[in-house]
Amino acid sequence: MAESTDPSARSAPVVHRAARIEDAVHVFLARRARKRGDVTTVVPYTGYGSTTWVRVLGRVLLVKQPKPGSRAARRKAKRGESVRGWRSFFSVPVNDADVRVELGGTVHTVHPDRGGVIDAVIPVQLEHGWHTARLSSGESSRSWQAPVFVVDPEARFGLISDVDDTVMVTALPRPLLAAWNTFVLDEHARVPTPGMAVLLERLAAEHPGTPVFYVSTGAWNVAPALTRFLSRNLYPGGPLLLTDWGPTHDRLFRSGVDHKRTALARLANEFPHVNWLLVGDDGQHDERIYGEFAREHPDNVAAVAIRQLSAGEAVLAGGRSKPEDREDTGAVPWVFAPDGAGLSDQLVELGLLS
Numbered sequence: 001m002a003e004s005t006d007p008s009a010r011s012a013p014v015v016h017r018a019a020r021i022e023d024a025v026h027v028f029l030a031r032r033a034r035k036r037g038d039v040t041t042v043v044p045y046t047g048y049g050s051t052t053w054v055r056v057l058g059r060v061l062l063v064k065q066p067k068p069g070s071r072a073a074r075r076k077a078k079r080g081e082s083v084r085g086w087r088s089f090f091s092v093p094v095n096d097a098d099v100r101v102e103l104g105g106t107v108h109t110v111h112p113d114r115g116g117v118i119d120a121v122i123p124v125q126l127e128h129g130w131h132t133a134r135l136s137s138g139e140s141s142r143s144w145q146a147p148v149f150v151v152d153p154e155a156r157f158g159l160i161s162d163v164d165d166t167v168m169v170t171a172l173p174r175p176l177l178a179a180w181n182t183f184v185l186d187e188h189a190r191v192p193t194p195g196m197a198v199l200l201e202r203l204a205a206e207h208p209g210t211p212v213f214y215v216s217t218g219a220w221n222v223a224p225a226l227t228r229f230l231s232r233n234l235y236p237g238g239p240l241l242l243t244d245w246g247p248t249h250d251r252l253f254r255s256g257v258d259h260k261r262t263a264l265a266r267l268a269n270e271f272p273h274v275n276w277l278l279v280g281d282d283g284q285h286d287e288r289i290y291g292e293f294a295r296e297h298p299d300n301v302a303a304v305a306i307r308q309l310s311a312g313e314a315v316l317a318g319g320r321s322k323p324e325d326r327e328d329t330g331a332v333p334w335v336f337a338p339d340g341a342g343l344s345d346q347l348v349e350l351g352l353l354s
Helices: 007-011 017-035 071-079 174-183 196-206 220-232 256-270 286-296 311-316 340-350
Strands: 039-044 047-049 053-063 099-103 106-110 117-123 129-137 143-150 157-161 212-219 240-243 275-281 301-307 334-337
Touching: 039 129, 039 143, 053 099, 053 129, 053 143, 053 220, 099 117, 106 117, 157 196, 157 256, 196 275, 196 340, 212 220, 212 256, 220 240, 240 256, 256 275, 256 286, 275 286, 286 301, 301 340, 334 340
Parallel strands: 047 143, 157 212, 157 275, 212 240, 275 301, 301 334
Antiparallel strands: 039 053, 047 053, 053 117, 099 106, 099 129, 129 143
16 A cells, blocks of 8 residues: 655644543533533633733633523532632533634634633734733634733733642642642632741732732643632732643653643743733642753743742652752842742742832
8 A cells, every 4th residue: 555645634633532531521521511411601700911912811611501590600609719629620621613703803713622612812902900801702602801911011920829738728649739628628618828928919019010920730620710819819810821621642641740741831921021920829830840940941940939839748749849949040139938028038038029
């Protein structure tokens, strides 16, 4: 048999068996969900961009809608948003929908990936500051609003913060952390790290127009709950950069460390004029990731602020990072403290706070 000469056939990636199985399961579940009347729903996430482009984020799911006036509808209204995160994991993702994005007088059509996640960059002319994109799907008459933060081209300072053990106290063994936060813990039971909300809010207030990003290895499924947690505990608003659970086209599990590295590198490329304050904790990975970023992008790092875990928290986190993780980062200053108040005092000495 003659070999195919189609370049796309030769370059097509070999999809991991686990990913093929997952895709087949999604097709089966989507077929069943549509038969029982589940409707296509767009879950909007906070997006961001510049004055000439915007990165739109969200997720498309098939969700069961209770009938108006039914007991389920009344229970949902009474419960409001105080729900456990596991519910979002049992909604079926949609990967074949056309999603309409209306923003800044323009209309674009974007498509979710194989996990239902919308992650698309669209060209649009906008002033810096907060805007609202309207997302809709042809399979539903509803539309959903997604906040979008456009970074000021004059901005020279920004915040990038980790989530678990940095802005939120977890105190759980790392192997159990994601499962507990997702399937067990009610979002109102999550505890903010002492002083961190005040610290980040002061930094954002003293540097008007500061872009704030929260980078985590958590799944996109928990983005709405994390957004509500940050708002309820008075953290400055900003996009969440999360990942997706499950297999990719070439591996069984996603790498959280690689996700953070990629997110940092992308922000440095998108906003080369911004100097970032990197905020994390000393539970193994953040110092190494931030140290690598500081060595590769020394002109894009204002400082690194590390929240020091307690002895018990460090044990649960699997140990502390090593001193060599932050070596050879040139003139980039590092500050360390167990809470936001201690970090604040040191950032005052650096001139990043008054």
